[in-house]
Amino acid sequence: MGSTSKMKVLESLAPLLIACLGILGCTQAVTLEVKEGNSTCIKAELSALLFITYTTFNSTSNVSTSLPDSTSVDAASSSCGAAGRPPWLVAVFGSGHALGLSFATNGSFYSVTNLTLQYNLSDTSLFPQSNGSGVVTVVSSSVGIWAPINTTYRCASPTTIRAGGAAVTFSAMRLEAYMPGNDLSPAESVCTADQTTTTAPPTTTTTAAPAPTPPGTPETGVFSVTNSSGTVCLLAKMGLQLNVSYVSQSQNKTVQELVNVNPNLTVTSGSCGGTTASLVLTQQTTTLNFTFSMNSTTSKYHLSGINLLANWSDMTAPFSASNTSLDYLRSMLGRSYMCNTEQTLLVVPAFSLNTFRLQVQPFGLTASQFAAAEECQLDQDQMLIPIIVGAALAGLVLIILIAYLIGRKRSHAGYQTI
Numbered sequence: 390m391g392s393t394s395k396m397k398v399l400e401s402l403a404p405l406l407i408a409c410l411g412i413l414g415c416t417q418a419v420t421l422e423v424k425e426g427n428s429t430c431i432k433a434e435l436s437a438l439l440f441i442t443y444t445t446f447n448s449t450s451n452v453s454t455s456l457p458d459s460t461s462v463d464a465a466s467s468s469c470g471a472a473g474r475p476p477w478l479v480a481v482f483g484s485g486h487a488l489g490l491s492f493a494t495n496g497s498f499y500s501v502t503n504l505t506l507q508y509n510l511s512d513t514s515l516f517p518q519s520n521g522s523g524v525v526t527v528v529s530s531s532v533g534i535w536a537p538i539n540t541t542y543r544c545a546s547p548t549t550i551r552a553g554g555a556a557v558t559f560s561a562m563r564l565e566a567y568m569p570g571n572d573l574s575p576a577e578s579v580c581t582a583d584q585t586t587t588t589a590p591p592t593t594t595t596t597a598a599p600a601p602t603p604p605g606t607p608e609t610g611v612f613s614v615t616n617s618s619g620t621v622c623l624l625a626k627m628g629l630q631l632n633v634s635y636v637s638q639s640q641n642k643t644v645q646e647l648v649n650v651n652p653n654l655t656v657t658s659g660s661c662g663g664t665t666a667s668l669v670l671t672q673q674t675t676t677l678n679f680t681f682s683m684n685s686t687t688s689k690y691h692l693s694g695i696n697l698l699a700n701w702s703d704m705t706a707p708f709s710a711s712n713t714s715l716d717y718l719r720s721m722l723g724r725s726y727m728c729n730t731e732q733t734l735l736v737v738p739a740f741s742l743n744t745f746r747l748q749v750q751p752f753g754l755t756a757s758q759f760a761a762a763e764e765c766q767l768d769q770d771q772m773l774i775p776i777i778v779g780a781a782l783a784g785l786v787l788i789i790l791i792a793y794l795i796g797r798k799r800s801h802a803g804y805q806t807i
């Protein structure tokens with residue numbers, strides 16, 4: 390029990406740490422180079438956060454650590470790809486821990502073929518109370534890092550790679566293998582997560598700034614969070630629009646901007662727990678964090694917190710807004726919450742969130758499917774309109790019918806008198 394709640398705390402901290410990595414760049418960036426003779430073949434600049442689950446005498450524990458400043462390249466294991474070995478970058482840190490990236494090329498593109506994480510359970514400072522000892526090696530061969538030859542792969546957004554009971558989250562990454570020179574190529578290949586910030590209308594620099602065109606209704610995205618056993622534990626389907634007021638650099642005044650979240654460019658992360666769950670959506674320099682809370686006494690849940698971090702190009706300073714005492718999207722355990730009608734969730738005076746065609750379930754998900762939905766009042770009102778109109782029409786028809794019947798009876802009577 391104690392360690393599961395500890396795990397939850399760590400899991401809920403992970404998005405914060407990731408957000409911190411992506412937005413504030415608060416973790417150390419390390420520079421790693423693999424050389425052969427005096428030419429460099431692999432170079433990487435990156436920050437990495439490691440999240441490892443291990444067994445203790447009693448149960449399981451989690452540890453989260455970032456790649457320290459002292460990380461260095463293990464020249465003996467690393468290779469530039471001679472003698473039939475693939476190019477391999479092996480970084481070592483602490484007491485017998487290592488992170489390896491192995492590369493391959495097909496002539497026009499290069500890619501990371503596998504990521505190897507090696508951790509030493511005997512290191513009690515990192516793994517207190519571990520029941521195992523010695524070195525554990527986990528490998529992931531679906532890394533998804535690739536770029537054309539002679540270009541630098543660049544990805545500022547956090548990217549998480551899972552391997553065994555561990556996860557590695559890279560951020561602020563610049564990397565190249567099969568390098569033509571001794572430094573990273575100036576030509577960059579930007580990862581999908583970083584491409585085109587937002588659908589924000591381009592800000593014009595002319596003095597008579599025309600009113601920005603509204604972005605229209607946002608596209609509906611499906612966002613899910615999986616737990617450590619790989620099952621979906623939080624599911625959300627919604628279109629999101631940010632309404633942010635900030636001081637514009639180009640216009641030197643406070644502007645209000647509507648920005649749609651583009652699901653295609655959004656990286657989803659988050660965590661699930663018994664009483665809190667979080668959903669973190671990252672779109673380049675924008676991170677939106679939802680916190681859901683469950684009252685275990687009443688088995689009811691609600692959206693209790695929204696946090697936005699944004700660093701858009703025209704902002705004089707990065708925008709940060711947070712409210713942890715919200716009470717939106719109320720539903721109960723075993724049900725999802727649905728609101729097809731547009732809803733405005735006020736977070737702080739300078740930031741509100743408009744939701745469209747929303748359905749969300751942060752707790753008690755089974756088989757990756759939404760449970761029966763609790764529908765919002767707005768939807769119920771919307772449904773009442775056709776009912777009222779229908780009832781009014783039916784009433785009208787009835788009145789006309791009665792009037793007709795009475796009229797017919799009267800005229801019949803009239804004919805008979807003639």
Ligand SMILES: *[C@@H]1O[C@H](CO)[C@@H](O)[C@H](O)[C@H]1NC(C)=O
Nearest residue numbers: 411412413414700701702707
């Ligand atoms: C915000 O973006 C600007 C320009 O891209 C960058 O110079 C600055 O460091 C960023 N600030 C933070 C806190 O990430």
Ligand SMILES: *[C@@H]1O[C@H](CO)[C@@H](O)[C@H](O)[C@H]1NC(C)=O
Nearest residue numbers: 424425426427428429570571
């Ligand atoms: C690189 O190696 C070449 C020959 O192996 C040598 O002549 C040259 O001085 C070296 N350059 C540096 C910067 O060490």
Ligand SMILES: *[C@@H]1O[C@H](CO)[C@@H](O)[C@H](O)[C@H]1NC(C)=O
Nearest residue numbers: 390391392445446447448518
């Ligand atoms: C097992 O867990 C209990 C309570 O969580 C703790 O008091 C005890 O010391 C643990 N035993 C070992 C061997 O770690």
Ligand SMILES: *[C@@H]1O[C@H](CO)[C@@H](O)[C@H](O)[C@H]1NC(C)=O
Nearest residue numbers: 484485486509511512513524
């Ligand atoms: C693992 O850690 C222990 C304790 O810090 C250390 O004695 C041992 O040498 C480490 N193993 C490796 C392979 O470095």
Ligand SMILES: *[C@@H]1O[C@H](CO)[C@@H](O)[C@H](O)[C@H]1NC(C)=O
Nearest residue numbers: 475477491492503505528530
């Ligand atoms: C990962 O890459 C390394 C270096 O290329 C290689 O030795 C190892 O066998 C690879 N592991 C897997 C599972 O492919």
Ligand SMILES: *[C@@H]1O[C@H](CO)[C@@H](O)[C@H](O)[C@H]1NC(C)=O
Nearest residue numbers: 494495496497498499500535
């Ligand atoms: C190399 O790999 C890339 C990406 O997988 C692919 O698009 C490209 O067609 C491949 N090129 C060759 C020559 O096989």
Ligand SMILES: *[C@@H]1O[C@H](CO)[C@@H](O)[C@H](O)[C@H]1NC(C)=O
Nearest residue numbers: 444445446447448520521522
């Ligand atoms: C550690 O604990 C797990 C689960 O309790 C058990 O399966 C495993 O055999 C233990 N390992 C050692 C080295 O005691």
Ligand SMILES: *[C@@H]1O[C@H](CO)[C@@H](O)[C@H](O)[C@H]1NC(C)=O
Nearest residue numbers: 496497498538539568569570
């Ligand atoms: C990469 O650059 C090197 C040196 O500039 C050049 O010889 C090579 O043909 C280039 N490769 C590709 C695929 O463009």
Ligand SMILES: *[C@@H]1O[C@H](CO)[C@@H](O)[C@H](O)[C@H]1NC(C)=O
Nearest residue numbers: 632634645647738739741743
């Ligand atoms: C955006 O917020 C402002 C107040 O902060 C409000 O006046 C405006 O109507 C909102 N726009 C939309 C489309 O929600």
Ligand SMILES: *[C@@H]1O[C@H](CO)[C@@H](O)[C@H](O)[C@H]1NC(C)=O
Nearest residue numbers: 636637638639640641642643
């Ligand atoms: C921005 O506006 C303030 C007053 O609104 C003024 O004092 C300041 O000089 C302006 N800055 C620029 C760069 O125009």
Ligand SMILES: *[C@@H]1O[C@H](CO)[C@@H](O)[C@H](O)[C@H]1NC(C)=O
Nearest residue numbers: 588607608650651652653654
């Ligand atoms: C997202 O991707 C889908 C399919 O790839 C495409 O139809 C849609 O237009 C894209 N939406 C945006 C906003 O880019």
Ligand SMILES: *[C@@H]1O[C@H](CO)[C@@H](O)[C@H](O)[C@H]1NC(C)=O
Nearest residue numbers: 682683684685686687688689
């Ligand atoms: C749960 O709900 C009950 C009844 O509304 C309330 O008294 C209690 O304070 C709530 N607990 C939490 C942790 O919010």
